[in-house]
Amino acid sequence: MKLTLRRSMPVLLALLLVGAAVLIGWRFNHDLALATARAAQGGVLLPTRCGLVEYQQAGTGVPLLVVHGSGGGHDQGMAFAGTLARHGVRVIAMSRFGYLGTPMPSDASVAAQADAHVCLLDALGIGRAAVMGGSAGAPSALQMAIRHPDRVRALILLVPLAYKPAARADSAPPMSAWIEATMMRLIGSDFLFWAALHVTRDQAIKVVLATPPALLKTASPSEQARVNAMLENILPVSSRAKGLISDTATGKHLAPAPLESIRAPTLVISARDDRYGTYAGRSTPPVKSPGRSSSASIKAVIPGLDMTPR
Secondary structure (H helix, E strand, C coil): CHHHHHHHHHHHHHHHHHHHHHHHHHHHHHHHHHHHHHHHCCCEEEEECCEEEEEEEECCCEEEEEECCCCCCHHHHHHHHHHHHHHCEEEEEECCCCCCCCCCCCCCCHHHHHHHHHHHHHHCCCCCEEEEEEHHHHHHHHHHHHHCHHHEEEEEEECCCCCCCCCCCCCCCCCCHHHHHHHHHHHCCHHHHHHHHHHCHHHHHHHHCCCCHHHHCCCCHHHHHHHHHHHHCCCCHHHCHHHHHHHHHHHCCCCCCCHHHCCCCEEEEEECCCCCCHHHHCCCCCCECCCCCCECEEEEEECCCCCCCC
């Protein structure tokens, strides 16, 4: 009896492993299908003179072009700013190069992306718009204000990825090589990213969202749900991988921008404890607009501001 049981153990173990693999595979495919449908919701592919651009819009009133950050797309932009549609704002959320339905062109430079923002406005028949760029979406929003000042009525940069002078100290420790390598693996695989959400969620929150997990645990249930939704909505990461890789490369080769040429009223909001270190690239001193005695740039620096989305 004992011998028979001992011989059957490998078979039982194999059956358990197969069953677990089938269950995990089913759950992954189910979640990925939901994520893919969610990411496509509301998105429209619009032909422009700069190529296809995916976008969605809501509301009527003052046009606001929302330029999403890393891991985003039109869905992230609308999730972030969509409530403004109830307050007299026409929210236009687009997908940058390599994100979701917007293809990656041969020239994916920040300048080319800024030009594509203008092409989108042209295709929508919009002359001027307020422009909001968050994180890795800030460089092209900034360049749009510099290259096309007549098209930008106001500029808002939220924890912007920006050039940092070499003499200025880092505001956060540089990302280690192994963390960057891990992130590159995660963004190359829907399954690995999905698995990380279920197995090492705290690490995913810390590395991907640059938010301390311990801090998140002190937030309200609604805020915790908001952060978790933001993380989960990065799926399907494979549809955003080209954009994420491009953002990583762009962040390593940022150059000084002629900030003095910006004419639009500008609000820059930075956070000292952003784990991506964007605070070190904040604009100082405030930008002076030609012909104006007052500063066109208002810096909002909130000491100790946590990066939990609100």
